[in-house]
Amino acid sequence: MSSSSSRFAALAVSPRATVLLAAVVVVIALVVVLLGARSGSSAPDDGGGALTVTGAPSVRSSTAATGGPGSPGVRGSSPSASAVADRVVVHVLGAVARPGLVTLAAGSRVTDAVDRAGGARDDADLSRVNLARVLADGERLYVPATGETAIPEPVDGPPGAGADVGAGATGASSGTVVDLNSADQTALETLPGIGPSLAGRILAWRDEHGRFAAVEDLLDVSGIGDARFAELRDRVRV
Numbered sequence: 001m002s003s004s005s006s007r008f009a010a011l012a013v014s015p016r017a018t019v020l021l022a023a024v025v026v027v028i029a030l031v032v033v034l035l036g037a038r039s040g041s042s043a044p045d046d047g048g049g050a051l052t053v054t055g056a057p058s059v060r061s062s063t064a065a066t067g068g069p070g071s072p073g074v075r076g077s078s079p080s081a082s083a084v085a086d087r088v089v090v091h092v093l094g095a096v097a098r099p100g101l102v103t104l105a106a107g108s109r110v111t112d113a114v115d116r117a118g119g120a121r122d123d124a125d126l127s128r129v130n131l132a133r134v135l136a137d138g139e140r141l142y143v144p145a146t147g148e149t150a151i152p153e154p155v156d157g158p159p160g161a162g163a164d165v166g167a168g169a170t171g172a173s174s175g176t177v178v179d180l181n182s183a184d185q186t187a188l189e190t191l192p193g194i195g196p197s198l199a200g201r202i203l204a205w206r207d208e209h210g211r212f213a214a215v216e217d218l219l220d221v222s223g224i225g226d227a228r229f230a231e232l233r234d235r236v237r238v
Helices: 002-011 015-042 059-066 081-085 110-116 196-209 215-220 226-235
Strands: 087-094 100-105 140-143
Touching: 087 110, 100 110, 110 140, 196 215, 215 226
Parallel strands: 087 140
Antiparallel strands: 087 100
8 A cells, every 4th residue: 555655656746847837838839829820821822812013004004105095196087277277268260271169378379279270261361360469268269351341249148259350459359439539550450340451541531531520430431331330330439
């Protein structure tokens, strides 16, 4: 009996040793837990996470660079306002080779429009046309033939609108009433059908006979007949 007690006493552990053993077990457990957590965080993500690529161009920047829809640097197919302002379109009629519409650079003159229409015919009376006048966009330019007095009026505007049959700076469509007793050569040439030659004859008549007493006195000027006087009646005064 005493031998058995001695054996169990040898196997008994002191309280201090028990505490140290428990501490070692706790430390080992903590190490195992920490190693397991680190291993889980470094494992590859099999959930299909998004891959971020730096330096890749965005859709907006690519569209702007290639001139796609919405890009401010892309022009439409319609002509710009500046392009339209740089040209004039004129309807050339009368004694020219190819009557019709002609397109010219802005600032072109009547002589340019006549040339673009194939040039004046042999029977054209260019003395009644101001070839140096600057053209306006959308105007109607009529080149009369020699001896022609009945100039056709446009059907899309008032009488005389758009027609240029004189040689004055303002053209024959200005509608200005000219005073026969004070007008000079330039003013007389603004009248329909009155070129340099006929304007000179009107001035010569005035120098010889004095003032015009009535507009009907124009019938006494050589070269002015009834048809031409009918065109002038409402455009002159005394």
